Amino acid sequence: AQRVTQPEKLLSVFKGAPVELKCNYSYSGSPELFWYVQYSRQRLQLLLRHISRESIKGFTADLNKGETSFHLKKPFAQEEDSAMYYCALSGPGGSYIPTFGRGTSLIVHP
């Protein structure tokens, strides 16, 4: 069965510190991996996906198939990065049942 694990419920850092939000997955096949973000009083929105290999708001995530991980990283955290982050997985093409992790709350202190 497909599964997404985000081991940290809460991650607290100071402004300017590096950030790494962990995500591990299990899936038989070639999954598509995503990070979604939910800022306070806003709706859930896509932050980035592994196939686009782009950096959004300074965040990057590399798919490591050997370790089945898709950790989200940012070298210098900003206060406005404080939010709830969800890692998600879906199958390619027609095998599309999205699975979300439980989320990690990131708090960036001034």
Place this chain on the structure above:
Amino acid sequence: DAGVTQSPTHLIKTRGQQVTLRCSPKSGHDTVSWYQQALGQGPQFIFQYYEEEERQRGNFPDRFSGHQFPNYSSELNVNALLLGDSALYLCASSLVQGTEQYFGPGTRLTVT
């Protein structure tokens, strides 16, 4: 474009009752997915509708059913409500079998 809209915002029901939640997708989108998000958990996939048919379904009982209309809007129906059905219900829209989903603000359902 208002994006994905959902109604109502909040709802309180009694155990055993039935409820209907509504969703209008983002302009141009033809696929609607529904999620249940319990407190402290990530969204759990309920089902997805495309061309007025249920295309994919998560691990939810038959008490959860849905419908998609010709204008792509959708309804989620839950029968015989249980206390455990209390959650935030999210609707997301996308293009057919596309992977980027746009989420609505959710409907908070409380079952007493």
